[in-house]
Amino acid sequence: MASATNIDLSGATYCILSGASQGIGRAIAVELSKHLGPKSLMLLLARNKDQLAKTQELCQSDNIKVVYQSMDLSKATAEEMLDAINNSLKGYKINDFANCVIFHNVGSLGNLAVPTERIEDVDEMRHYYDLNVFNVIKLNTQFLKVFEEVEDRVIIVNVTSLCAIKPMSGMASYCSGKAAREMYFRVLAEEKKHVRVLNYSPGPVETSMIDYVLAETVNANLRDVFMSFRSQGALLKPEVTAKKCLKVLLQGKFSPGAHVDYFDDE
């Protein structure tokens, strides 16, 4: 059953956003910053410092403080993640935040040059899962530990994909990783009814991921799908899907752990 409660971010809100240096992550950060109340604090994570600084600049307003931490989330330890969160919180009290939000947006596509029936380099796949599944879970756990006392104020958004629920030729790592990641958040939502959990699927979006697919894939079907998205002008702008993501989140109509797609009716 859908929850009817709106989400109100107009109070002081703490927010972590992974993969915030470009693409959908940057657009969500900018859109989110427009909704946050006074004394809010945003922590942006990704590797590229210069691009994180640019996102910070785009989000900055009198209401909120925006900080960033360059971090390779495929390798970061639980301690490094916890330190990043705690460092960002210096000078703040957890109880001062009306909402504590995390956007798990980080993502990659993995090796698209190996046909599905030839995948055997398990180390490579493990590395893929480290970034896209295991360390997402690890970061989420650090976040939940820090905000344990105020867990009823926690909001989790996982940026998922249609590929989590529908197979796409040539994307075995991506589809299986997105499916595992989404199911983890669904289980969490099942257990923690007082935590708001949304799996938001952004639709096909014009970001560097599209260039990567077209440059790397050996799967003709996948190339055709993405080429026709591009030639038909069907790719969404990051800002457009980011707006929808925030709209879905703030309306709060989604059921716990629901997979909500850009193209779903409101």
Ligand SMILES: NC(=O)c1ccc[n+]([C@@H]2O[C@H](COP(=O)([O-])OP(=O)(O)OC[C@H]3O[C@@H](n4cnc5c(N)ncnc54)[C@H](OP(=O)(O)O)[C@@H]3O)[C@@H](O)[C@H]2O)c1
């Ligand atoms: N584009 C689409 O059509 C589409 C569709 C459905 C779902 N999605 C999902 O949307 C999310 C964002 O994708 P996007 O299209 O915006 O891709 P993108 O432009 O490639 O952005 C990926 C983000 O993840 C960060 N990242 C990658 N590897 C990292 C690492 N090892 N450590 C830390 N950060 C890392 C990147 O920053 P650095 O390089 O600075 O580290 C970047 O900020 C992903 O979860 C993706 O699966 C995208």
